[in-house]
Amino acid sequence: MSDKREDYISWDEYFMGVAMLSGMRSKDPNTQVGACIVSPDHKILSMGYNGFPSGCSDDEFPWAREGEPLDNKYFYTTHSELNAILNYRGGSLEGSTLYVSLFPCNECAKAIIQSGIRYIIYDEDKYKNTPGVIASKRMLDAAGVKYRKYEHTNREIKMIL
Ligand SMILES: O=c1[nH]c(=O)n([C@H]2C[C@H](O)[C@@H](COP(=O)(O)O)O2)cc1CO
Numbered sequence: 001m002s003d004k005r006e007d008y009i010s011w012d013e014y015f016m017g018v019a020m021l022s023g024m025r026s027k028d029p030n031t032q033v034g035a036c037i038v039s040p041d042h043k044i045l046s047m048g049y050n051g052f053p054s055g056c057s058d059d060e061f062p063w064a065r066e067g068e069p070l071d072n073k074y075f076y077t078t079h080s081e082l083n084a085i086l087n088y089r090g091g092s093l094e095g096s097t098l099y100v101s102l103f104p105c106n107e108c109a110k111a112i113i114q115s116g117i118r119y120i121i122y123d124e125d126k127y128k129n130t131p132g133v134i135a136s137k138r139m140l141d142a143a144g145v146k147y148r149k150y151e152h153t154n155r156e157i158k159m160i161l
């Protein structure tokens, strides 16, 4: 008879939890996105969140959503998924799974496909009606990258840090 704990978190809760924790590092005042890439044997390979590239100061580059292209964030932010892919220095991401708190855009979809990620588990899909996300799904479908929505369990996790 085993004395194993029964209320441990599931793989999905674990990896989406890590993705969400990573997103908490984002300085974006409007949307914080986190990503976690996992190997087929459940090992975390990489993590990322949305932010400016190294050397581009969060205090000097703009976080605005509006204004001239050079004066808002969109030219400058690296998306969480791309950061997670680029943060991986170990070799191949072939066959891996991406947990991400927001459905990947078309630019990230290209990087996901080309890096060999085969599965996506996403939480929010708040830009689903935008051309970027429609194009993303079109490419992911064509390339055979599977995606599914994360199912919330409503488990509350409290950490005192
Ligand atoms: O897939 C994504 N991954 C990702 O990290 N982002 C980032 C870029 C921006 O910093 C922010 C989106 O900003 P906003 O929601 O204010 O337009 O989220 C945005 C997307 C778009 O789907």
Ligand SMILES: [Zn+2]
Pocket (backbone or CB within 6 Å): 079, 081, 104, 105, 106, 107, 108, 109
């Ligand atoms: Zn993106």
